Amino acid sequence: MNLDTDRFLQDLDTLRRIGAYKTGVHRPTYSPEDMESRRWLMQRMAEIGLEPTIDGIGNVLGRHRGPGPHLLAGSHLETQNHAGWLDGALGVVGGLALARAGLPVDVCAYADEEAHFGSGFLGSRSLIGALSEEEIDASRNRFDGTPLRDALAAAGLAGLPRLSLEEGRYKGALEMHIEQGTQLENGGLRIGVVTGIVGVRQWLIAFEGRQDHTGGTTMAERRDAGVAAMRLLHAIDTEFPRQCGERTTWTTGRIVLEPNAPHIIPGRAEVTFQFRDISTEVMDRLEATLRALVRESNRRDRCPATLTPLSRAEPAPCDPAMMRALTEAAEDLAPGAFQPMPSGAIHDSQHIARKLPVAMLFVPSKGGISHHWTEDTDRDDLVLGMKVLAEGARRFLG
Amino acid sequence: MNLDTDRFLQDLDTLRRIGAYKTGVHRPTYSPEDMESRRWLMQRMAEIGLEPTIDGIGNVLGRHRGPGPHLLAGSHLETQNHAGWLDGALGVVGGLALARAGLPVDVCAYADEEAHFGSGFLGSRSLIGALSEEEIDASRNRFDGTPLRDALAAAGLAGLPRLSLEEGRYKGALEMHIEQGTQLENGGLRIGVVTGIVGVRQWLIAFEGRQDHTGGTTMAERRDAGVAAMRLLHAIDTEFPRQCGERTTWTTGRIVLEPNAPHIIPGRAEVTFQFRDISTEVMDRLEATLRALVRESNRRDRCPATLTPLSRAEPAPCDPAMMRALTEAAEDLAPGAFQPMPSGAIHDSQHIARKLPVAMLFVPSKGGISHHWTEDTDRDDLVLGMKVLAEGARRFLG
Missing domain, CATH: 3.40.630.10 (Zn peptidases)
Known part of the structure; x- marks a missing residue:
């Protein structure tokens, strides 16, 4: 050599x-x-x-x-x-x-x-x-x-x-x-x-709200997709540290609000979320946690959330x-x-x-x-x- | 006529x-x-x-x-x-x-x-x-x-x-x-x-983090600007209902993560936030609340947040x-x-x-x-x- x-x-x-x-x-x-x-x-x-x-x-x-x-x-x-x-x-x-x-x-x-x-x-x-x-x-x-x-x-x-x-x-x-x-x-x-x-499991989480003027729509009337997304991300931020493994990572790399304009209530929000771990068991547990948090969001919030797998690597x-x-x-x-x-x-x-x-x-x-x-x-x-x-x-x- | x-x-x-x-x-x-x-x-x-x-x-x-x-x-x-x-x-x-x-x-x-x-x-x-x-x-x-x-x-x-x-x-x-x-x-x-x-007061809230690969950077090492933004927005979601007036509205119409890619930890996050009320007194109180929450974020989170007024109408x-x-x-x-x-x-x-x-x-x-x-x-x-x-x-x- x-x-x-x-x-x-x-x-x-x-x-x-x-x-x-x-x-x-x-x-x-x-x-x-x-x-x-x-x-x-x-x-x-x-x-x-x-x-x-x-x-x-x-x-x-x-x-x-x-x-x-x-x-x-x-x-x-x-x-x-x-x-x-x-x-x-x-x-x-x-x-x-x-x-x-x-x-x-x-x-x-x-x-x-x-x-x-x-x-x-x-x-x-x-x-x-x-x-x-x-x-x-x-x-x-x-x-x-x-x-x-x-x-x-x-x-x-x-x-x-x-x-x-x-x-x-x-x-x-x-x-x-x-x-x-x-x-x-x-x-x-x-x-x-x-x-x-x-391994990595990657998800699209989409929230459907209603696009409205920010001034004329009272807080009680709103269906703000951005707020629903933020609440779910906060729940993940709170719950994942309790369920993860030693070296698990989880990331929201992408957030897209529509129309993403200062004076308009977001009518739709998309979040690209992923987590990674060396253990399939840990990943299965985190997936169950994520699914439970999305279900909880759908029971609590006015903007329906859908969870779609984007990719999965073992x-x-x-x-x-x-x-x-x-x-x-x-x-x-x-x-x-x-x-x-x-x-x-x-x-x-x-x-x-x-x-x-x-x-x-x-x-x-x-x-x-x-x-x-x-x-x-x-x-x-x-x-x-x-x-x-x-x-x-x-x-x-x- | x-x-x-x-x-x-x-x-x-x-x-x-x-x-x-x-x-x-x-x-x-x-x-x-x-x-x-x-x-x-x-x-x-x-x-x-x-x-x-x-x-x-x-x-x-x-x-x-x-x-x-x-x-x-x-x-x-x-x-x-x-x-x-x-x-x-x-x-x-x-x-x-x-x-x-x-x-x-x-x-x-x-x-x-x-x-x-x-x-x-x-x-x-x-x-x-x-x-x-x-x-x-x-x-x-x-x-x-x-x-x-x-x-x-x-x-x-x-x-x-x-x-x-x-x-x-x-x-x-x-x-x-x-x-x-x-x-x-x-x-x-x-x-x-x-x-x-x-009246309406509109703000740019910017968070400076560090752009890193999502897999190789442990949770403890991260400076995720998107997470810092989400935590501040959650604090607003919790605190504003306690401080607002009867018809106050507040809205995050725009969120921009950089680079907004699934596998990259956001190195910067920008939030355009506004609130509206008919009373200057209520708006002053909400502005003080917002400033306090940003200060709290800067004490707690690793990504410095800056609050910049974008527009103000009485x-x-x-x-x-x-x-x-x-x-x-x-x-x-x-x-x-x-x-x-x-x-x-x-x-x-x-x-x-x-x-x-x-x-x-x-x-x-x-x-x-x-x-x-x-x-x-x-x-x-x-x-x-x-x-x-x-x-x-x-x-x-x-």
């Missing part, structure tokens, strides 16, 4: 210039910048002897030409809007470095992990056979409403076949990623060996043998500076885990910031993470 | 076709449809012998050519987006009917009562000298951000002089309007003689002599079917009241609905309102 960490950093620096925004990157899925980054990746793959393909959903796969057993290594190239330079890119460039070091690794950039379209993870779900043509037909860009089919056509991907994971080819799949939290930083640690990826435990290889590598290369930890964020590996043993390695995020252009990680930590990933892969491949 | 109520209804029917949307009207301020309605009004004014002018902020004034004492009568022509056919239009067309009946009435359509730009009431505030050139420079369309200066230029109004109320010309100002509530309908009444117009009592004239007219024409009542909505008359005695007459709104295309009033009620308005004006002019 001949790991070139300078070239690894150079590749990250080159990639961050494609769609550069302040010190971060703006590379929405299928945008010209995103497609440029995919072409750049295919050129790098070809340079180091991998066989590059782009498929009908935008996945870029670079196949190792030698004998196996093979590892699959990768992550995603597109970013959230005006986001960071490492989220996704680190795992792809890290996979490239493994292959360049001579390991029998296929490198993959999974398309749309960041959910610019529909519920996201289009690429990893397509690879495992969990993305139907009907879902592609129905999906739209969540910012501007562009149909996914139109976006694929504009990116030159329409009509290309979609790849599937080749049965029996891989011993496992690896993904290096920034932590997107502050557990490592706060603990003075440099490496996280991921024990599993949390928790994915990491493979013990792969974790062991990474842990041994960390003991050698970062003694006393690593820990096992769950991933609170979901990743492509969560979907790949339905077909293959998976493992993930975390490096620290400065200030825990991600999905923002100020996201950053020390270059020393990037290099250390790369070394542990490579040594862990070497040991696992045996 | 020779009141033509058929022609009055015809004018309303003609006007609702300009910018028709379903059974309502979409005539945003300075849009082509709004400007067409202003030109239509100037033609009607000229037909009945008034001298029409449009000024540099879009006010249309039709001056009576005969001797005084004069009344000023009017309301506004633009509408909220996709709103009703009577809100504003009724007062303008009602004024036109007074002038056509031979009364010494100047008719005015005040521009942008509906606050498409800045804090609204551009026309009535301009007429009383309460709209500065600096405010015009700084104002933008609140939906698309178009600078007010650009909108005035596109409407052909740039460079026209702005009118001022002529000192000593008017004995008072009258405005007929739909109730925008259900007090009349629920009481089986057909006429409201307005006793005064509520309560405006109606003129006793004008109210008496309208009440006597209602006793004759609608015995047992009228009541005195405050206006919970603000109107151009609130600003005109700073210079002239004012009075307002309400007709019922079906279901209390306004600012929505389903807004409506029975034609019999419109005609009765018109008759009471005319008879009240005749008596007041004496």
